[in-house]
Structure formats: structure tokens, C-alpha cells
Amino acid sequence: MKKIIISGSLVVAVAALVTGATVAFFNDTETSTGNIFTAGSIDITVDSFGHTYNGQFTSDGWEPTNLTNQKFFTLQDLKPADLYRRSISLHVESNDAWVCIGAPNLDDQENVMTEAEEDAGDVPLSDGELSENVDVLIWRDTNPNGVHNLGEPILVDEFFDVFAGDFSPVRDSTNGLGPLSPTIPIEMIQLSLCGGNHVINGVTGAVTCDGTPMSNKAQTDSLLADLIIYGEQYRNNPNFECEDVVLP
Numbered sequence: 001m002k003k004i005i006i007s008g009s010l011v012v013a014v015a016a017l018v019t020g021a022t023v024a025f026f027n028d029t030e031t032s033t034g035n036i037f038t039a040g041s042i043d044i045t046v047d048s049f050g051h052t053y054n055g056q057f058t059s060d061g062w063e064p065t066n067l068t069n070q071k072f073f074t075l076q077d078l079k080p081a082d083l084y085r086r087s088i089s090l091h092v093e094s095n096d097a098w099v100c101i102g103a104p105n106l107d108d109q110e111n112v113m114t115e116a117e118e119d120a121g122d123v124p125l126s127d128g129e130l131s132e133n134v135d136v137l138i139w140r141d142t143n144p145n146g147v148h149n150l151g152e153p154i155l156v157d158e159f160f161d162v163f164a165g166d167f168s169p170v171r172d173s174t175n176g177l178g179p180l181s182p183t184i185p186i187e188m189i190q191l192s193l194c195g196g197n198h199v200i201n202g203v204t205g206a207v208t209c210d211g212t213p214m215s216n217k218a219q220t221d222s223l224l225a226d227l228i229i230y231g232e233q234y235r236n237n238p239n240f241e242c243e244d245v246v247l248p
């Protein structure tokens, strides 16, 4: 009798297993392991050959790099007709990019107030006047030979209004140059600063500085500015304009 009961239990157990098998579905899994989705990069690097100050060349340049403490302009004791110029070249390593240049942070300091400044109509405790008394000329030196040849695009020609506001295009959808590409070995930009106004010789393209417009109001004043090269991807972004750039 006991034996029969045990057998009955076994029968029940087997039936349960069979029931479980009937709700399963055939299945199979194929796995493609280690798929690679790598985000592309827009990485601009900047090199410089060096600078000239009133015609004297100093080889304080650097190899193509991500800028850290490299300065485009460093001038102490700026005086009327002083002319400082630095050659830089821009590169992208992997993807085409639009490129803009701008100076969103401009700091004009009055520092001390001299008698000459007051005589010129400067007001104590006001902002400094250096930015409105220097001129920055930036051009794309297409050939690249250090002078401004006919047809070379001028990117910035006035510091106070243009350079301190919107970003200016080196290459964006408005200037017809197309994007900066890894296949372009030299994208030379000339950055020139003059105590007064720049003068471009229409025949030779030589760039000189006329110190006449520089006012005594700028004596002892100082100017600090961040100069920013901004790059943005070209692909799927055909209508990019530098004037729309807003830094985070």
C-alpha cells in the first residue's frame, strides 16, 4: 500500500515536468560582441612661428598644440606706432570643422591717471581706453608670406566694436572657403596689433602702423583679453555661422 502511494507521487511529478516543457518556446541567441561606436572629435590645434615687434623677429613660437599658456599678444610699454605681429596656423586632426575667432572677455583698466590723460579729457575712476586706441588686424594669409596680398580675407579689422563682440569667421558657411580640413596643411592667420591704425600698402601688401590716432587718454592703461579660436563640426551642420556662437 505504501509502495503504491509513492508511485502515485512519482506520476504526479512527471506530469508537472511535462506541463512545464509545453510552455517553453524554441529559441536561439546570436551575439555580436564588442561593437565599436566611437564618437568623432573636433580637435583644433594651433602652432606659431613666432612674432615680430617693430620689425624685430623673435622665435617664441610653438608646435601644433592645444593652447594652455601660449599668448598671441604680450606687450608691455605699448606706445603709438608700435606694431606687433604673430603668425599662427590652425589644424584639425580628424574631422572637417568650421572655425571662428573671438575675444569675449575684454578688460580695459585705467590704472593710474596721469596729467596727460586728464588733459586729454580722461575721467578718473573710468574704464581704460587702450582697446579703443589700438587696432587689431587679422587676415588669412593665403599664400602665406606675411604681407596682406590682394584678395586675402581680412577677418578682423577693428578691435573695440568687432573683436570684443561676436565671433568672426575664419571659415563658416558665409565666407565661401568651406571648412578647415585635415588635408589642409597650413591655415595661416596673421594677427597684428598697432598703437593707432594699420596701414596696408596697396602695392606691396606691407602692413605698417600709423600712431597718429592714438590718444594720450591711453597712457598707463592696460588691456587684457582672451582670444578664442572656436571650432564646430562641419558634417550635418552646413549652415553654421560664427555670429551665432555662444560659449557655454
Ligand SMILES: [Ca+2]
Residues within 6 Å of the ligand: 109, 110, 111, 112, 113, 114, 117, 217, 218, 219, 220, 221
Ligand atoms: Ca591710465
Ligand SMILES: [Ca+2]
Residues within 6 Å of the ligand: 110, 122, 123, 126, 127, 128, 129
Ligand atoms: Ca578712462
Ligand SMILES: [Ca+2]
Residues within 6 Å of the ligand: 141, 142, 143, 144, 145, 146, 147, 148, 149, 152
Ligand atoms: Ca599674404
Ligand SMILES: [Ca+2]
Residues within 6 Å of the ligand: 110, 117, 122, 127, 128, 129, 217, 218, 219, 221
Ligand atoms: Ca586712460
